[in-house]
Ligand SMILES: CSCCC(=O)/C(O)=C/O
């Protein structure tokens with residue numbers, strides 16, 4: 001009776017319920033989402049897919065540091081500006097520079113080309129520090145045995161990649177990620193690709209390999 005008399009009203013109410021339900025789900029999932037990492041296959045097609053081995057081989061996030069030197073922190077995005085956790089990390093590690101990057105079709109010109117650059121295996125002479133604020137993506141890092149570990153990052157995940165580690169990045173299939181970047185002093189964004197550059201012989205690479213051998 002009601003739906004015959006006021007169909008638009010009913011429809012609007014259903015839409016409202018659906019969007020509230022969806023919002024609650026997103027909020028709940030963001031509260032309980034755990035960072036995941038796994039050994040991945042060598043297939044470089046469709047990087048935005050998960051690329052598990054068969055059978056899947058997950059890596060507990062607590063083991064990632066020992067295997068690669070990559071550090072992980074979970075931050076509460078509701079409180080991170082004031083709760084002291086991020087400030088503590090920044091102070092201890094002397095991060096003096098900070099900015100924000102949004103990887104999306106609208107924010108980055110020639111987005112497809114930029115994604116290809118991010119996904120080339122490379123290293124930097126400094127740490128790569130990222131705190132994900134929104135969206136999701138994958139940091140692929142080489143472990144001590146040169147195997148790829150894929151780390152899935154989403155809101156509140158902070159990664160510190162040591163200087164000299166070979167890695168690459170891709171957003172997930174939604175193709176969107178927003179992150180904060182930190183740096184000690186003036187940022188150097190230069191990426192030294194593993195193929196076609198002398199990256200293997202660089203001092204930071206040698207130091208990284210020495211630490212990997214001695215234990216991070
Ligand atoms: C999530 S930040 C985008 C990736 C990036 O900045 C980088 O340098 C990857 O190696």
Ligand SMILES: [Fe+2]
Pocket residue numbers: 122123124128167191
């Ligand atoms: Fe990088």
